[in-house]
Amino acid sequence: MLDQNEIKEGVKEYYGETLKTSSDLQTNACCDPYSMPNHIKTALSEISDEVVSKYYGCGLTIPTELNGLSVLDLGSGAGRDCFLLSKLVGENGKVTGVDMTDAQLEVANRNISYHTEKFGYKKPNVEFLKGDLEKLDELGLKDGSYDAVVSNCVINLIPNKESVLANTHRLLREGGELYFSDVYCNRRIPQELVNDKELYGECLSGAMYWNDFENLSKKVGFSDPRIVESKPITIENPRLQQMLAGFEFYSVVYRLFKISELEPHCEEYGQAIEYKGGMDEAPNAFMLDGHHVFQKGKIESVCGNSYNMIHKTRFKKYFNFYGDFSTHYGIYKDCGMNIPYSNIDSTAKNNSTNNDTNTDTAAGGCC
Numbered sequence: 001m002l003d004q005n006e007i008k009e010g011v012k013e014y015y016g017e018t019l020k021t022s023s024d025l026q027t028n029a030c031c032d033p034y035s036m037p038n039h040i041k042t043a044l045s046e047i048s049d050e051v052v053s054k055y056y057g058c059g060l061t062i063p064t065e066l067n068g069l070s071v072l073d074l075g076s077g078a079g080r081d082c083f084l085l086s087k088l089v090g091e092n093g094k095v096t097g098v099d100m101t102d103a104q105l106e107v108a109n110r111n112i113s114y115h116t117e118k119f120g121y122k123k124p125n126v127e128f129l130k131g132d133l134e135k136l137d138e139l140g141l142k143d144g145s146y147d148a149v150v151s152n153c154v155i156n157l158i159p160n161k162e163s164v165l166a167n168t169h170r171l172l173r174e175g176g177e178l179y180f181s182d183v184y185c186n187r188r189i190p191q192e193l194v195n196d197k198e199l200y201g202e203c204l205s206g207a208m209y210w211n212d213f214e215n216l217s218k219k220v221g222f223s224d225p226r227i228v229e230s231k232p233i234t235i236e237n238p239r240l241q242q243m244l245a246g247f248e249f250y251s252v253v254y255r256l257f258k259i260s261e262l263e264p265h266c267e268e269y270g271q272a273i274e275y276k277g278g279m280d281e282a283p284n285a286f287m288l289d290g291h292h293v294f295q296k297g298k299i300e301s302v303c304g305n306s307y308n309m310i311h312k313t314r315f316k317k318y319f320n321f322y323g324d325f326s327t328h329y330g331i332y333k334d335c336g337m338n339i340p341y342s343n344i345d346s347t348a349k350n351n352s353t354n355n356d357t358n359t360d361t362a363a364g365g366c367c
């Protein structure tokens with residue numbers, strides 16, 4: 001079994017030496033094409049060819065409403081997403097990329113002045129730090145200092161996933177979010193596949209079983225992980241497909257808000273919200289996640305968590321809010337969960353059947 005340092009050295013070698021450009025990847029786990037909104041396509045057209053050619057991400061990790069924000073990119077590689085963010089946060093925003101692979105950092109640092117000039121900024125608003133994401137606490141970054149943390153196809157490569165998620169939670173300010181893309185599996189992956197350097201480097205065998213990931217997120221304080229987008233990874237390499245027979249992989253963009261009031265499940269308080277419009281990138285509708293798209297001018301019922309994900313974040317000023325948390329009506333049925341007990345109809349039916357013979361058990365349900 002490889003130890004954590006051997007796994008990390010393998011990843012450094014893969015991204016520092018084995019891969020020269022995205023076309024050297026053996027599967028489509030990284031770099032599977034995805035749809036891109038126009039404002040991001042426009043920003044992408046300004047990124048240098050060298051940086052674009054060394055992009056190894058697996059999803060779109062650029063949330064809306066970024067102007068002026070401070071953003072941290074975990075595993076920034078050659079810097080494609082950092083330079084996109086540099087453009088979108090504007091001159092008054094700030095972007096920090098962290099990576100451990102010298103060859104990737106060298107390309108990123110060499111391209112800072114090109115992009116600063118291209119965007120017409122007086123001074124760079126982006127920096128790249130060398131560091132191990134398992135030891136984010138050693139980089140001297142301040143608690144609560146980032147509005148958003150992004151990451152693109154990286155956390156699967158990190159052996160100690162709890163450490164990186166817990167430190168991310170610490171570095172985010174209240175109301176901030178981790179918005180990131182990664183690879184997940186339909187079940188836990190056995191150690192012999194984790195030890196395979198190619199499968200690991202291709203962002204496959206380090207992937208978490210999706211339910212372990214959701215539980216870990218909750219454990220470190222991200223109480224209600226939301227899926228923005230998910231799609232199956234087809235691998236498209238017969239040799240590797242055979243090694244991974246029976247395992248299904250998905251590329252998923254998650255959005256994890258740091259909001260202390262979030263509850264582990266969606267609860268109903270009779271609340272509603274209305275998107276007033278006004279976000280440049282969302283003129284007609286705002287997408288909170290894959291299940292929540294708010295049309296401009298339409299009042300929509302929401303659970304307490306969705307209410308807080310808008311009310312306690314940078315999106316608040318674009319919405320009208322109706323209701324409060326004073327009355328609880330039970331679990332919110334449209335968010336994937338129902339009361340786990342037998343329903344009122346069958347209870348009533350049992351009561352009426354049992355009435356003649358045993359009124360005690362019929363009334364209480366205790367036995």
Ligand SMILES: C[S@@+](CC[C@H](N)C(=O)[O-])C[C@H]1O[C@@H](n2cnc3c(N)ncnc32)[C@H](O)[C@@H]1O
Binds near residue numbers: 008012054099157
């Ligand atoms: C699949 S590439 C993605 C790079 C970049 N996000 C992109 O989209 O092009 C994974 C990156 O994560 C970095 N990485 C992996 N494990 C790391 C760790 N423990 N600490 C810092 N960087 C790490 C690698 O060096 C590599 O640049």
